[in-house]
């Protein structure tokens with residue numbers, strides 16, 4: 001049994017667990033003195049429109065944490081925002097440098113709040129929902145453009161893990177941590193070897209309000225599968241027995 005325990009401990013140290021870098025994880029870029037409808041380091045999708053001379057995906061961007069509407073536990077100077085408008089193909093997503101590996105779980109964390117009546121935009125209704133999604137891109141899928149449909153977006157962002165965050169459960173002056181954990185990746189999963197993707201997208205609402213997001217992080221962890229552990233244990237016991245018999 002001692003040998004068995006050593007083997008399991010050894011397996012954990014060999015696998016590549018740890019933090020997975022996320023681009024612009026704190027929404028500090030581009031730098032703004034108020035608000036910009038741009039999120040660097042992420043792909044932004046959604047309707048393209050023009051406002052105040054700027055043409056682009058106005059439903060997603062970054063804003064300065066204003067002293068007049070201070071969000072107490074935001075990280076650094078800025079946050080991201082995502083309009084709580086479902087069905088319009090709105091998202092921010094990125095593919096990381098990591099790939100889904102068998103025996104690993106993937107944990108995503110993002111801190112989420114919602115706009116207040118007085119801040120940028122209006123407060124979303126309590127039933128509005130934001131989804132935190134870990135995804136993979138299936139072979140041959142076409143990257144959605146900015147003016148894509150929701151269907152095009154969904155076919156590209158294939159779900160590995162998903163957490164739905166309701167506006168009623170998050171605050172205006174403080175963010176709260178939201179998590180999405182994948183199950184342990186198994187050999188037959190379609191996402192084995194595919195890039196680990198992370199996305200935030202509105203999935204319910206009445207078209208009003210925005211979600212505020214900050215501090216995105218992602219990590220992989222080793223999960224010894226019960227079956228593997230049992231097999232390892234049996235194998236180790238078998239070896240011990242053979243050694244004992246041989247003496």
Ligand SMILES: [Ca+2]
Nearest residue numbers: 026075076078
């Ligand atoms: Ca930030």
Ligand SMILES: [Ca+2]
Nearest residue numbers: 037038057060
């Ligand atoms: Ca945008």
